[in-house]
Amino acid sequence: MDVYTILRSATGFESEAAEKAFVDKCRGKPSYNFCGDDTCLPEDEIKKELINHFNSCGEVLSVIVPKDPDDSPNLHRRAVVILLGDGAEEKALQLNGTDIGGWNALVKVEPEQEDEESSRYRSSLIDELMNDPKFWYGVSVRGYDTSLPVDQVESALKKHFSYCGEITHGFVNTLDKQTNIYFSLQEEEARALDLHGTKVGGFKLDISRVPSVLSNRPLGNGQIGLGYTVPAHMIEFAGKTDDDTDDEIEDKVIAFKKQRRFI
Template sequence: MVVEGYDTSPPREDVEEALKKHFASRGIKLMHVSVPVDYKCRNRRRALIYVNGECEAEALKLDGSYVGGLVSKKKSNVGGRILTITAYPFDDNSLEHLFAPTSDIDEYRQHTLKVRGFDTSLSLNDIKKMLLRVFPGSDCFPLWDGSALLYLRGQYAMDEALKLSGGSVEGFKFAVTEVLPETVMETGISLATARTLP
């Protein structure tokens, strides 16, 4: 789904967290929120949200809802805006042009997903081999609790993993249980300085 109408001035992670809280307050758990950032490190005005199929109708009911001034961890005010929500299935590419300015940056962003659904009798090495067959070019770290951390690069790889969630992968019920927040590096450079860099 595509969401627009949120305040783009706070840091990306604050906007993503505020959108998660807004939907959660209506009983809708988002699988993932992605606010694209352009080459000047500015938030774009449209975000992608990922919901389970059974929550899609409820999420669409929030079209026109008011995000009421949530205060983020860094004390920035996120909200006070009316949201526009549009269905955007995985196989639809009609809005692709809206995300084109960030596609080069998104291609290199690493996403970390916590996945499960494997046969727990498999060795950690077998789980890793299976995931690398399904997601070539990725990396993973199987955990002892039967889940694994899957490291993917690019929005396309992320979309593919979320699309497979809930389905069968090599005979097992594959599920993305969590999309871990992106680690944001604190560089000590102000946003104004960063914007002047080539």
């Protein structure tokens, strides 16, 4: 009988709750029998065999025996072993082809797969942020005194652009030495563009329209035209979503949409 042992590696958890959430995410529906062509073993026994076989690779955090979709007991030849420890994954892969109590272990790494429903939900959150009217109209400002602290840049630009209309969001990018300022209405954006060449603290401003959903729309049907640029506010937000859960992304989307930094 062949046993396909699919590995997931973990690098540590901040709390017991985080560890439990990780295991529950991988678990699926458990099977109570692990069966071959002519024998069935209790789930506890197959888990014990796998723990004993892989404990030299690192801490065996969990062994999961998923239930097959058609619930056929003769197809239960797959288990997930979750290992914790430096180099645990590489050590376990070296056990590929070894004997586990009469079974031939075929070991491979299982890539993380996002649940389809979770993926759709995450996409809807990002789409909501992408098309938020708060970020439809804006300007990119360069040329000001970049040696000033961020709070002084914000204060100076807020004062300079306040007559244009309601500033809905502003972001000082210290790396690119530019500031993006967004407005509620198109005519407010036009007033801001008219300030091109004016001075703040003796520095001449270079002002252009910021890439937004309205100013550089895709062509449709998934096509992207020449010169298309990702909306600037999405680039600003992008670094906030790495390795986050859906709930964490939802919280960050809400917080990001509420930011009114120049107010």
